[in-house]
Amino acid sequence: MSEKDNLGSTKPDEQPDKPLVRRMLNLVLAYRGRCVWVIILHLLLLILGLLGLSAAGMGVDIIRHRDNLSLVPIPFGLRPPESWTPMRLLCVMGGTILVVSLIRLGLFYYTKMTAARVVQDMMIRLRSDIYEKLQRLGFRFYDSHMSGGIINRVTSDVQLVRMFMDEVVLEGIILVLTLGISLAYMLSIHPGLTAACLATTPVLAISTYFFTRKVKPAMRRTRELYDHLILVLAENVQGIHVVKGFVREPQEVAKFDASNRKILEQQRWLFRISSFYNSSSGFLTYINMTVLIGFGGYLVMTDRLPLGSGMIVFYGLLGQFSNQVANLAAIANRLQMSFTGARRVFEVLDMPVEIKDAPKPVRLSRTRGSVEFENVTFGYDSGKPVLIDINLKVEPGQVVAIVGPTGAGKSTLLSLIPRFYEPQHGRVLIDGVDVRDLRLDDLRRNIGFVFQETFLFSNTVSANIAFGSPDSSPERVAQAARVAAAHNFVIELQKEYETIIGERGVGLSGGQRQRIALARAILLEPGILLLDDPTAAIDPQTESEIQVALSNVMSGRTTFIVSHRLSTLRRADSIVVIEKGRIAQVGTHEQLMNMPGHYRDMANIQFNILRRRVIQARPKHLPEETPQHAAWSTGHDENTQTQLNAHTTE
The missing domain is CATH 1.10.287 (Helix Hairpins)
Known part of the structure; x- marks a missing residue:
């Protein structure tokens, strides 16, 4: 199985929970002031809830002792005026409940909105951090990771980290406060009844521990399955023309259905174990209630516990306490889910940036265009070199064609110039300076790229041409299009340069996309131009149009062009033939036609x-x-x- 297939398969032991929790808590601590305020608001909500519950209990006691209000237990030694009737006192209790409920309603809304803003701010910051890191990671990362897994990390995995702050940390603190206050209140009502009703709590705590142990690996496996599902979906959407052309719709549906069913099976297993746990915790709660009815009822009938402010309030507190204990499972479940997402998010954030600036990089304002390879050896895997001992010097303004069999390393050679990859041995020089010593942004701004597979963004023609120079004027954009022989067809589009060309340039021909890509490179005014087989998949008529554009583009620039078309190659000042990762021949078209080898065979x-x-x-x-x-x-x-x-x- 390839590394791509193993995306996201972090084993539970690879990053222990304690360091992971500390790191996740550091995210929360960045917003500690606002989090403390949210906790205070929740504490106020809890106190108001208990106040309403106590008022309801006192109302029951007022009804029961309406003939002798002195028997009604009122906290803090407060006594109503003797002139007050039971009905008036009952109305005061009812009014208290109503006022408290209205205050709680407004406070609840404010609390939820405040908490949501804190959580959303953290999520946006984290998502921006991971996206920024993805922009800095080199091609090796993208070569070894599935696109579905990368997308999942920025979207759903960040949501899981959000869950840690919102539904684990904040709710966990609120849970502890609720448990503590509820327990203290119950003990103040009757310690013996509290002990009897909470005797099953240790059993629930032990079952919660084993539940989390079971759920943890299952959550990780579920995320891996989601990665694969997104990959299947993304590949199908991007390759829909191939799917329909080869009549593979039923097979693709079956493949997607198989991935979907694996997720369903995993979720069913999680649902079964969660349902069993929830049923067990619910059963223990009913046992607690049974003890309350039996023992609490006995205490009330023997006048050792008030009915309203005693048993009824205790019933409300016990329900609140039991719900929070049962909620431990949900929080534990969310904790494992957030662990799974956090591991995958931090895996990207911790990924070393291989291609970066030297400590004191050399500035490169404008390159002369001199390029030299000195004893360069490179392989995507260190033990399997793709290029071996490459020595090549190109003078400013020269046009160099790269020729060779498929897999010889032609495109790889080009990718070393802008430092998409770095050689294991040797060095690449521009204007006599090692590219590793040059400021990376300066280096790449001096190089124009036109790849074999032209990628255009879902935006206007103008925005695509000006992608590398977003501040360019419309006149400069149009001039670049003229040089690339793109202007004539652009002005025939519905909105000319403001036409939205759709995702990946859908709606344009291959030649039109290629010419827009040429214009994009030209607008940078690069000193070095890299053309990776720009006429590989186009018809002869379009090729002739591209050839005109290429003649304009290459004029006065150091140009490297990978091609198999002799009509393109004969324009080069020098042709480099690469075979099995080594330079086999170097010369002009005429020289190579007089030498036995790959080039002459290809020409014939x-x-x-x-x-x-x-x-x-x-x-x-x-x-x-x-x-x-x-x-x-x-x-x-x-x-x-x-x-x-x-x-x-x-």
Whole structure:
């Protein structure tokens, strides 16, 4: 299984819970002032709730002892005026409950809004931190991680970390306060009844411990399954043309359904164990209530416990206490979920940035365009070199073509110039300075890129061209498009340069996307241009248009171009042939055509393919000796010779 397949498969033991909790608490402590205020607000809500409960209990005692109000237990030794009737005192209790309820209503809304703002601020900051880190990570990270897992970390995993602050820390503190105050109040009413009713609490605590031990690995596995589901979905959406073209819709549905069912099975298992735990804790709660009815009822009937301010208030407190104890399972469950998300978020935040500026980087305002490879060896895996002992020097303004079989390392060679990767041995120099010593932003602003797979953003044509130079004027954008031979088709679009071209440039042809990519590179005014097979997947007519654009673009710039098309290669000042990671040949088109090797073999293959097409295109209905055939042959063979010359020598 590849590293990509193992994304997010952090084992429970890889990052112990205690350091993880400390790190997560540090996130919360950044907002400690506001969190303390939220806790104070919750404490006030709790006190107001107990005040309303006590008023309700006193109301029951007033009804029971309406003939002798002196028997009604009133806290703090307060006594109502003797002129007050039981009905008046009962109305005061009812009014107290109503006022307290209204205050709690407003306070509850304010508390929830305050807590939500704190949590949202933390989540936005964390999401921004992880996205910023993703921008700084090198290509090795993206090469070894699934896109679905990366997206999950920025979205749902950050939500799980939010859960820690909102539903674990804040709710956990509130739970402890509620348990403590409720327990103290119950003990003040009757210690013996409190002990009897809470005898099952240790059993519930032990079951909670084993429940969390069971849930922890299951939560981690669920996140891995979600990663795979998102990957399947993303690949299907991006490759929908391939799916439909090969009539693979049923198989793709089956693959998605299989991933979905794995998640369902995992969630069902979690639901079963959670349901068992909740049922058990509910059963223990009913045992507590049974003890209260039996023992508490006995105390009331023997006049050792008031009915209202004693048993009824105790009933409310016990229910509140039992609910909070039962909520321990939910908090433990959320804690494990937040652990799973936090591990994956911190994995990205802790990922070392391999490609970064030197301690004292050299500034590069404008490169002359000199590029040199000195004894460069590079491999994506250290034990499997892709490029071996590369030595190559390119003078400013030269056009260098890179040729070789598939997998020879051509694109890899280009990726070392802007430091997308760093060689294991040797160095790459620009203007005589090691690229590792240059300021990274300066280095890449001096290099223009046009990749084989053109990526355009879902934005306007103008925004895509100005992606690397967002402050460019419309005139500069249009001029770059003219140089790239893109202006004519852009002005025919519905809104010209303000036309939204859609995700990945949908709606434009391959040649049009490629020319916009060229314009994007030109607008940077780079001293070095890297073209990775820009005419690989386009038709001959579009290729001729791209060739015109390339001639404009390459003029006066050091250019590296990966290509297999001889019509492109013959324009180069020098052609470098790479085979099995090594430089096999270097020379001009004419020189290499006179040398045995890959380049001449490739040229002859293309030459023979073109000759065969020309022969097959001759009309068969004309007799060979007729004037009509001679006229066709003369005109067509002149055109054929021109094409053949373009594939051999000027």
